[in-house]
Amino acid sequence: MARIDLNNIRHAYLPDPASDDDYALKKVQHTFDDGGAYALLGPSGCGKTTLLNIISGLLRPTEGEILFDGRTVTDLSTEDRNIAQVFQFPVVYDTMTVYQNLAFPLRNRGVAVEEIERRVRETLTMIGLADRADQKAKGLTADDKQKIALGRGLVRSDVSAILFDEPLTVIDPHMKWVLRSQLKELHRRFAFTMVYVTHDQTEALTFADQVVVMNEGEIVQIGTPEALFERPNHTFVGYFIGSPGMNVLPVRIDGQGAHIGPHAIALEGQIPQTRDAKMELGVRPEYVRIGEEGIPAQIVRVEDTGRRKIVHATIEGQPVAVIVAEGAALPSDPHISFDPAGINLYADSWRVEPVSARRGGVA
Numbered sequence: 482m483a484r485i486d487l488n489n490i491r492h493a494y495l496p497d498p499a500s501d502d503d504y505a506l507k508k509v510q511h512t513f514d515d516g517g518a519y520a521l522l523g524p525s526g527c528g529k530t531t532l533l534n535i536i537s538g539l540l541r542p543t544e545g546e547i548l549f550d551g552r553t554v555t556d557l558s559t560e561d562r563n564i565a566q567v568f569q570f571p572v573v574y575d576t577m578t579v580y581q582n583l584a585f586p587l588r589n590r591g592v593a594v595e596e597i598e599r600r601v602r603e604t605l606t607m608i609g610l611a612d613r614a615d616q617k618a619k620g621l622t623a624d625d626k627q628k629i630a631l632g633r634g635l636v637r638s639d640v641s642a643i644l645f646d647e648p649l650t651v652i653d654p655h656m657k658w659v660l661r662s663q664l665k666e667l668h669r670r671f672a673f674t675m676v677y678v679t680h681d682q683t684e685a686l687t688f689a690d691q692v693v694v695m696n697e698g699e700i701v702q703i704g705t706p707e708a709l710f711e712r713p714n715h716t717f718v719g720y721f722i723g724s725p726g727m728n729v730l731p732v733r734i735d736g737q738g739a740h741i742g743p744h745a746i747a748l749e750g751q752i753p754q755t756r757d758a759k760m761e762l763g764v765r766p767e768y769v770r771i772g773e774e775g776i777p778a779q780i781v782r783v784e785d786t787g788r789r790k791i792v793h794a795t796i797e798g799q800p801v802a803v804i805v806a807e808g809a810a811l812p813s814d815p816h817i818s819f820d821p822a823g824i825n826l827y828a829d830s831w832r833v834e835p836v837s838a839r840r841g842g843v844a
């Protein structure tokens with residue numbers, strides 16, 4: 482397995498890109514550590530597949546350089562980069578049996594027959610197709626074919642990395658959960674470098690150690706699922722991750738602190754100097770309290786989701802979502818307050834650290 486460095490990668494599908502908007506990938510500078518499990522997460526069209534195809538060699542970037550373990554591979558093919566890639570829709574050899582499909586990439590590389598037998602049997606068990614080893618792929622369901630495609634990616638131990646592009650789209654929901662857990666387990670056992678593209682936050686957060694969140698051709702944050710939840714770097718990460726997403730509230734900052742209308746908000750640490758930036762507070766619904774004290778609120782709607790309720794309210798005309806326990810009673814004169822530990826401050830959509838935590842830093 483390999484460490485993958487992306488140095489100043491940009492990509493435009495247009496022949497003569499002029500402005501930033503012409504680039505599907507604006508600028509990517511990132512290292513995927515050897516043996517890391519990464520998810521590329523973001524909405525449709527943000528550049529995930531473009532980035533994945535640049536790593537695999539299906540696409541040559543307009544600018545920049547790709548290195549595997551310090552060696553430049555920018556001009557090498559997928560085969561020469563020794564990459565296994567699993568796509569959204571299954572790519573299998575219909576006329577071969579399930580066993581032959583998995584054995585094929587190993588035979589191609591001259592792996593010894595006993596080793597092929599051992600690895601193929603092990604992988605077949607892992608993907609739940611051991612009992613169908615001798616069946617032709619042709620008659621199988623899309624689900625099972627995709628399991629073969631996953632198996633073909635996993636059967637080789639010599640690859641630099643395994644790349645997955647929304648591989649569970651065609652898999653039924655229960656099997657999705659099973660395969661996701663198996664991929665995670667495989668990663669624990671064999672420490673493959675894995676990059677997994679998805680627009681589904683559950684898939685990303687359960688699979689990856691590090692989630693790379695992308696928006697409009699840029700990486701906006703790389704972090705553990707916990708960091709993305711507690712300290713979103715950008716308001717986009719705040720509302721893209723979480724259900725419902727983070728509340729983002731415009732605030733006024735002055736020498737005394739942050740204010741929503743006439744109401745002062747208690748913050749941890751000192752507020753950094755922010756010049757003329759657009760200032761917002763980001764507070765996840767899990768950190769909003771509804772009770773007798775705080776800012777007067779109007780309840781608009783209550784959603785019952787089973788173990789908890791989501792209360793949709795407004796304060797000073799701004800929508801706020803609040804998560805409360807299933808049995809909790811709502812006050813007749815509702816007020817909203819924020820747990821200071823759950824408040825993040827944003828200047829022009831990017832998070833700023835409270836000054837005390839950064840020792841005198843300025844936004």
Ligand SMILES: Nc1ncnc2c1ncn2[C@@H]1O[C@H](COP(=O)(O)OP(=O)(O)OP(=O)(O)O)[C@@H](O)[C@H]1O
Binds near residue numbers: 505525528529531
């Ligand atoms: N072959 C192509 N030619 C021209 N534009 C393209 C091509 N492939 C992708 N794009 C554009 O590049 C941008 C990024 O696309 P990309 O497929 O990388 O996004 P994505 O995040 O993987 O989206 P999705 O989840 O829908 O696959 C989009 O605006 C898309 O329309």
